[in-house]
Amino acid sequence: MTVSKTAEKSSEKPADPAKGRKDAAEPQAEALQLGELSEQLGYVLKRAQLKVFENFLRCMASLQLTPAQFSVLLLVEKNPGRNQTEIASTLGILRPNFVAMLDNLESRDLCARIRSTNDRRSHILVLTDKGKAVLARAKKLVATKHEARLNDLLGQANREALIGMLSKIANEF
Amino acid sequence: MTVSKTAEKSSEKPADPAKGRKDAAEPQAEALQLGELSEQLGYVLKRAQLKVFENFLRCMASLQLTPAQFSVLLLVEKNPGRNQTEIASTLGILRPNFVAMLDNLESRDLCARIRSTNDRRSHILVLTDKGKAVLARAKKLVATKHEARLNDLLGQANREALIGMLSKIANEF
DNA sequence: CGATATTTGATATGGTCCATAACAATTATC
DNA sequence: GATAATTGTTATGGACCATATCAAATATCG
Numbered sequence: 001m002t003v004s005k006t007a008e009k010s011s012e013k014p015a016d017p018a019k020g021r022k023d024a025a026e027p028q029a030e031a032l033q034l035g036e037l038s039e040q041l042g043y044v045l046k047r048a049q050l051k052v053f054e055n056f057l058r059c060m061a062s063l064q065l066t067p068a069q070f071s072v073l074l075l076v077e078k079n080p081g082r083n084q085t086e087i088a089s090t091l092g093i094l095r096p097n098f099v100a101m102l103d104n105l106e107s108r109d110l111c112a113r114i115r116s117t118n119d120r121r122s123h124i125l126v127l128t129d130k131g132k133a134v135l136a137r138a139k140k141l142v143a144t145k146h147e148a149r150l151n152d153l154l155g156q157a158n159r160e161a162l163i164g165m166l167s168k169i170a171n172e173f
Numbered sequence: 174m175t176v177s178k179t180a181e182k183s184s185e186k187p188a189d190p191a192k193g194r195k196d197a198a199e200p201q202a203e204a205l206q207l208g209e210l211s212e213q214l215g216y217v218l219k220r221a222q223l224k225v226f227e228n229f230l231r232c233m234a235s236l237q238l239t240p241a242q243f244s245v246l247l248l249v250e251k252n253p254g255r256n257q258t259e260i261a262s263t264l265g266i267l268r269p270n271f272v273a274m275l276d277n278l279e280s281r282d283l284c285a286r287i288r289s290t291n292d293r294r295s296h297i298l299v300l301t302d303k304g305k306a307v308l309a310r311a312k313k314l315v316a317t318k319h320e321a322r323l324n325d326l327l328g329q330a331n332r333e334a335l336i337g338m339l340s341k342i343a344n345e346f
Numbered sequence: 347c348g349a350t351a352t353t354t355g356a357t358a359t360g361g362t363c364c365a366t367a368a369c370a371a372t373t374a375t376c
Numbered sequence: 377g378a379t380a381a382t383t384g385t386t387a388t389g390g391a392c393c394a395t396a397t398c399a400a401a402t403a404t405c406g
Contacts, residue, residue, distance in 0.1 A: 032263045035251035040315070041323060042225050042240045044336055047265070047343035049218045055346055056215050067215045068363095078208035085383065090205045092220070094365065099385060113384095121372045121383040142213070150214060153345060154338055162338050163217055165327055170220035172326060173228055241392095258354065270393065272356055286355095294354040294401045352403065357396105364391075374381065 059145040063138050068093070069105060070142070073135045076111055076125045083122035084113070110134055232318040236311050241266070242278060243315070246308045249284055249298045256295035257286070283307055 037043050056067050065073070068091075075087055088098035102125075105111045110131035113123035127135065150159045210216050229240050238246070241264075248260055261271035275298075278284045283304035286296035300308065323332045 032248065032252045032255060032259060034263075035247060036312075037244055037247050037251075038340060039336060040244070040247075041320060041336065042222075042229050043244055044339040044343055045218070045222045045225055046240070048339040048346070049215075049222045050265075051343055051346040052215050052218055067219070071210055071213070071216055074208060074210050074213075075205065078210075079205045082205060083383075086205060090207075092223075095384070096366085096386080097364065119373070119383080123384070139209075147214060149346065150342075153341060158334075158338060161331075162335065163212060163214065165331060165335050166217040166221040167211060168326060169323075170217055170224055173221070173224040173322065256354075267394065268355070269357080269395085292354080292402070296355070347406105349406085350404080352401100354401080355399095357398080359396085360394085362391100362393080365389085367386105367388085369386080370384095372381100372383080374379100376377100376379080 055149065056142070056146055059141050060138060063134055063141065065134075065138055068101065070135075070138055072101065072105065073110065073127065073131060073138070077127050077132065077135055080126050081124050083116065083119075083124055085122070087125055105131070228322065229315070229319055232314050233311060236307055236314065238307075238311055241274065243308075243311055245274065245278065246283065246300065246304060246311070250300050250305065250308055253299050254297050256289065256292075256297055258295070260298055278304070 053067055056070075060066075060070070071091055072087065075090060076082070079087070084098055084102065085095055088095050093101070102111070102113065106113060109128050111125055111127050114126060116122045116124050147159075150162075154162060226240055229243075233239075233243070244264055245260065248263060249255070252260070257271055257275065258268055261268050266274070275284070275286065279286060282301050284298055284300050286298060289295045289297050320332075323335075327335060
């Protein structure tokens with residue numbers, strides 16, 4: 001009863017005051033003031049990103065795909081025949097860190113490494129049939145349960161504006 | 174010459190083809206297609222967040238403040254007299270992980286832990302004079318070099334709309 | 347009052363992600 | 377053909393995050 005298991009921070013007990021302690025010397029003392037923090041771009045961005053990833057993982061629980069894994073599958077599907085270095089660098093993943101990721105996806109038979117005939121150093125990446133099927137299901141889950149949630153929250157126009165602004169920041173900041 | 178030192182991913186060498194190898198069998202093969210990835214909320218959010226944090230660190234290089242440290246100073250200034258648990262949980266930091274953070278800030282004489290007289294278990298947090306001064310300078314740097322950059326990029330109205338939407342996501346997603 | 351439970355700060359520890367160095371195999375360059 | 381560069385890989389360390397556990401202090405309740 002100490003804490004729950006995972007991914008549960010606050011919103012447990014507001015430690016409700018006015019319970020009848022010694023006296024009524026401190027009637028207030030409750031929620032903290034965020035102040036300028038709520039206007040800080042980085043703060044709000046990080047918080048939003050954590051929430052979005054959290055929701056993504058919940059939506060993908062049945063397929064056991066992380067955001068990073070999903071992005072790899074998407075990119076390999078869109079660019080079949082590329083090697084590890086190309087896929088990894090496009091996603092901002094360093095080659096050494098990409099190895100374990102691919103080991104995982106390959107062990108689950110979602111994608112495959114194929115030795116290139118042109119350059120026998122490199123591994124060509126392709127999706128397996130299972131990988132394609134899983135990705136198709138993943139896309140539906142993301143569209144239905146994840147991205148749709150944005151429309152409910154912001155509306156179609158705002159959602160597109162948000163994506164556009166974030167892209168601009170990601171590319172030009 | 175293997176790679177640069179830090180924070181330099183791609184945009185190094187497109188490995189320009191058409192250089193004259195064996196034959197001219199593969200004339201294309203260049204930039205990868207992002208495809209649906211550029212429309213994925215989580216992907217764009219994460220990319221934007223990384224860029225913003227990167228820029229934040231550059232702006233704060235002279236003060237050696239990370240986004241997390243800045244947020245702690247801001248929150249302690251706005252809510253003096255709160256204890257570690259309150260400050261940490263408000264920022265989504267787990268108490269165990271907050272200890273080292275405070276050790277750092279306290280060793281730099283930016284904030285101080287004071288044993289509470291009401292509850293001798295808890296440590297009241299306050300900013301030192303140096304902490305207040307550093308935070309004041311940090312605020313100016315953030316406003317001048319960091320947040321201002323958003324206005325240049327998006328414009329005042331869009332910047333406010335973006336912050337608003339991100340807050341909404343952070344709170345209601 | 348006194349026994350038990352809870353809270354607070356702290357330590358230890360493990361997991362994940364990120365970054366660098368270094369290596370063997372292969373290819374490019376000269 | 378000798379040297380340099382590239383590709384995938386391993387090893388490794390750091391930063392961040394999460395849980396269990398502890399001692400001190402406090403709260404709760406018989």
